[in-house]
Amino acid sequence: GPAIGRVIESVVFTPEKKRAMGLPQNLVPDGWWIGLHIEDAEVFAKVKRGERRMLSITGRAERVDV
Numbered sequence: 001g002p003a004i005g006r007v008i009e010s011v012v013f014t015p016e017k018k019r020a021m022g023l024p025q026n027l028v029p030d031g032w033w034i035g036l037h038i039e040d041a042e043v044f045a046k047v048k049r050g051e052r053r054m055l056s057i058t059g060r061a062e063r064v065d066v
Helices: 015-021 041-049
Strands: 005-013 031-038
Touching (some): 031 041
């Protein structure tokens, strides 16, 4: 279906990264965290009501040499 949201935040937490940031190890679990903004108000209302509990993430990228 059509895109209904967009990524607004993405971060990977590892024990090493949490140490480097000065964060307690038990503050957040290790793993990939992603924040989404659901732009479709009707879909977001369904999320808040618990009617829509899952989503699929698709995307595209372009590799750029640095």
